[in-house]
Amino acid sequence: MGGMQAPPAGPGNGPAAQPASLPATMTSAPEIPGFAVHDLSRRYVEYRMANELRGGVESPAPPPVDTGIASPPPLIAAASPISVPFWMQPTSTVPSIVPTIFTPGCGPAGYRPSGILGREAEARRAGLYAQMSAIACEHGIPVGLFDAVIMRESRYDPAALSPKRAYGLTQLMPATADGLGVNRFDIIGNLRGGARYLREQLDHFGQVHLALAAYNAGPGRVRGGRIPRIAETEGYVANILTNWSRLSWGGRVTTVQATSPRASALPAGMTRVSMTTF
DSSP: OOOOOOOOOOGGGOOOOOOOOOOTTOOSOOOOTTOOOOOOOHHHHHHHHHHHHTTSOOOOOOOOOOOSSOOOOOOOOSOOOOOOOGGGSSSEEEEEEEEOBOOOOOOOOOOOOOSSSOHHHHHHHHHHHHHHHHHHHHTTOOHHHHHHHHHHHHTTOTTOBOTTOOBTTTTBOHHHHHHHTOOTTSHHHHHHHHHHHHHHHHHHHOBHHHHHHHHHHOGGGOOTTSOOSOHHHHHHHHHHHHHHHHHHHOSOOEEEEEOOGGGSOOOTTEEEEEEEEO
């Protein structure tokens, strides 16, 4: 912005008339209900613009310019922007209380790409989706939940083998498969064993996030209605709940992180979580 030009000379090509000075006795503007007098001097406006463009970092205000009217009102911190709805923001964290009580049911739905897996894994998922969906419904497990478990466990690789000897789509351990009476090396047997074991945890703990923690870390480690403080298990639960949300409702991804129920008293069957929506 360039400097301000002097006003043109008055009639007769004489020098411009000087504005009349305010009476010395007038030190403040008369108070009018509902109005506030602001100092709109160039120096003050430049200061306000620079202060706000710095993202609300405050610095001492320059000395007020004596204009003969009321002093400018106290500065309002720039840290109070207009509220923007969370769905208009790229990311947001919304504290919420989400019921996690397990209710048997499957809600079967046809195959659609997950948008989560890579090309090869998605092709495997497409070929196994009908069997996975049918077995989930046999055991009264939401299809999206069982789908998300398999995606996390094996990325739909029927021959996946972990360093701890967990095998197959649902990553059954030898002792677990023996206890369930299934052949973990058979695709359908592995799916049925995983669904049966997950349903056992859902029935025992009554809440989805706790059942998932038990599926990953073992039921003996889930105590006091809390996810064990194991980084792998915490990430496992958050990942499956995130993908279940995406598979079930599409588009929006919601990551869920359970917090300690001791943080505040909540109604029975409710868990405080932190949800991040993209």
